[in-house]
Amino acid sequence: MFEVKDMTVSYPDGSKAVKGMSFRLEDGESAVLIGANGAGKTSLFLGIMGVLPHGGEVRLGDLVQDKKTLEAFRQKAGLVFQNPDDMLFMPRIYDDIAFSLRNYGEPEDVVREKVNAIAEKLGITELLGRSSVKLSGGEKRMAALAAILVSEPEFILFDEPTAFLDPKARRRLIETLKTIDCTKLIATHDLSFAEEAARRGIFIRKGELFDDGKLDKLLYDEKRMDECGIEALGI
Amino acid sequence: MSGITEKVSQIYSFEEYAARDLEVNRINPIVKIGLVFLFICVIVSFSRYQFFELVPYIFFPMILLAVAELPAGMFLKRTSIVIPFCLFAGISNVIIEQSPAFMIGSFNVSFGLLSLVTIIFKAMLCVAAVLFLVGTTPFTQLSAALRRMHIPQIVITLFEMTYRYIGTLAEETSDMYTAYLLRSQRAKGIRMKDMGSFVGQLLIRSSDRAERVYAAMKLRGYGMSGGGASAGLTRGSALKMTGRDWAILFIMAALILLPRFVSIPALYMQFVERFF
Numbered sequence: 452m453f454e455v456k457d458m459t460v461s462y463p464d465g466s467k468a469v470k471g472m473s474f475r476l477e478d479g480e481s482a483v484l485i486g487a488n489g490a491g492k493t494s495l496f497l498g499i500m501g502v503l504p505h506g507g508e509v510r511l512g513d514l515v516q517d518k519k520t521l522e523a524f525r526q527k528a529g530l531v532f533q534n535p536d537d538m539l540f541m542p543r544i545y546d547d548i549a550f551s552l553r554n555y556g557e558p559e560d561v562v563r564e565k566v567n568a569i570a571e572k573l574g575i576t577e578l579l580g581r582s583s584v585k586l587s588g589g590e591k592r593m594a595a596l597a598a599i600l601v602s603e604p605e606f607i608l609f610d611e612p613t614a615f616l617d618p619k620a621r622r623r624l625i626e627t628l629k630t631i632d633c634t635k636l637i638a639t640h641d642l643s644f645a646e647e648a649a650r651r652g653i654f655i656r657k658g659e660l661f662d663d664g665k666l667d668k669l670l671y672d673e674k675r676m677d678e679c680g681i682e683a684l685g686i
Numbered sequence: 687m688s689g690i691t692e693k694v695s696q697i698y699s700f701e702e703y704a705a706r707d708l709e710v711n712r713i714n715p716i717v718k719i720g721l722v723f724l725f726i727c728v729i730v731s732f733s734r735y736q737f738f739e740l741v742p743y744i745f746f747p748m749i750l751l752a753v754a755e756l757p758a759g760m761f762l763k764r765t766s767i768v769i770p771f772c773l774f775a776g777i778s779n780v781i782i783e784q785s786p787a788f789m790i791g792s793f794n795v796s797f798g799l800l801s802l803v804t805i806i807f808k809a810m811l812c813v814a815a816v817l818f819l820v821g822t823t824p825f826t827q828l829s830a831a832l833r834r835m836h837i838p839q840i841v842i843t844l845f846e847m848t849y850r851y852i853g854t855l856a857e858e859t860s861d862m863y864t865a866y867l868l869r870s871q872r873a874k875g876i877r878m879k880d881m882g883s884f885v886g887q888l889l890i891r892s893s894d895r896a897e898r899v900y901a902a903m904k905l906r907g908y909g910m911s912g913g914g915a916s917a918g919l920t921r922g923s924a925l926k927m928t929g930r931d932w933a934i935l936f937i938m939a940a941l942i943l944l945p946r947f948v949s950i951p952a953l954y955m956q957f958v959e960r961f962f
Contacts, residue, residue, distance in 0.1 A: 549826075582702070
């Protein structure tokens with residue numbers, strides 16, 4: 452179970468990006484976080500992961516995220532950044548994927564085994580020896596995803612995962628996301644993608660919870676979506 | 687791909703060579719670092735007139751190039767990068783030291799020219815040794831070896847971050863430069879009047895990007911207090927020296943030191959005089 456209660460996220464200058472958000476995801480549940488540009492999706496994610504200071508409570512199972520538990524929390528939760536370039540900083544994709552395992556002190560033979568297994572699962576084995584500089588957007592996205600999945604987190608946050616992807620890569624990503632068993636919260640304003648990725652939608656507007664419910668109704672509600680600052684499906 | 691990104695791609699291409707499953711790539715990185723360090727120290731220890739004593743060292747990069755299967759053209763091109771700097775440093779010698787050192791046919795070679803050639807040769811040998819090291823050792827192993835050698839953590843972190851942010855900075859520069867050129871009619875580069883804001887914006891963007899990269903690193907365990915890497919990227923404990931490593935270290939060290947204490951060109955001349 453993942454839960455945020457009355458969460459507030461502040462920027463270093465003191466301005467509030469997220470104000471009093473509360474929601475809960477059951478184990479294995481997928482939900483999309485929908486909001487217009489600047490609604491606070493990324494800030495919420497950075498607050499959940501403890502990158503930005505936050506108020507309120509973030510709970511993953513029995514673990515409440517605070518300064519003392521931050522390392523343990525980050526081992527259980529992963530964040531896939533909007534721009535995969537931010538996550539691919541090592542000279543080779545292999546080292547990018549192995550990065551977290553090495554930091555968690557896994558022996559090199561276990562690292563090799565896990566990296567190869569996840570690369571095979573995502574179909575990126577041929578990328579392992581290459582530098583991210585030479586990869587396409589879709590390949591980078593898959594490599595960034597592998598870098599998170601390799602440490603087998605219980606909960607993953609995806610920040611605009613379809614950004615920079617062509618339709619084919621987007622389709623591949625959707626199929627891949629369906630094979631991931633853990634609890635997922637996916638931030639997007641791509642509503643057709645949202646419809647395929649999850650059944651539940653959490654809507655955010657100006658840093659506040661706007662709505663929380665079944666996507667099949669909400670996404671087609673032109674008036675409600677307009678209030679949220681996004682364009683409803685089917686218009 | 688713009689020129690800047692292409693250059694970064696070339697830097698990182700060494701990682702692809704280093705990742706290959708070759709015998710030379712499997713040598714313990716501590717041994718390679720030690721030997722490269724020794725090689726550079728020995729090369730630097732020759733005086734600026736000892737060109738002929740240095741000549742035997744040309745065989746080291748030639749042999750290692752073949753063993754490591756590195757492309758000779760690329761290797762030579764990278765090695766020759768130092769030539770302009772050496773010319774800048776040694777050109778004054780040619781003017782100041784005009785007394786003759788020896789003759790090649792009717793051409794009088796001055797001590798100044800000899801020292802210039804020696805400086806270039808020494809610099810190229812040193813660069814070749816470093817290129818060999820990075821072309822046969824993955825970056826993660828290099829930093830792990832440095833950690834194992836008890837190099838201060840701050841130095842290693844600086845080395846790792848610099849290597850990583852070169853790509854980040856180059857990508858930002860490349861994107862901004864391309865966008866600039868596309869909107870500036872017939873400009874062949876950045877105009878001086880725009881240089882200030884270009885560099886300023888580059889600094890801000892790079893800083894933002896660096897913050898995001900650092901956040902991504904922290905979220906994946908970088909700098910964890912209880913983690914295996916304990917504030918590092920790679921663990922040095924796995925790089926234990928074996929008997930084979932020690933053997934390679936001693937044999938290669940002896941081969942590097944030999945031409946320093948025994949003049950191979952003098953031996954060769956004696957051999958020629960005695961038998962021919």
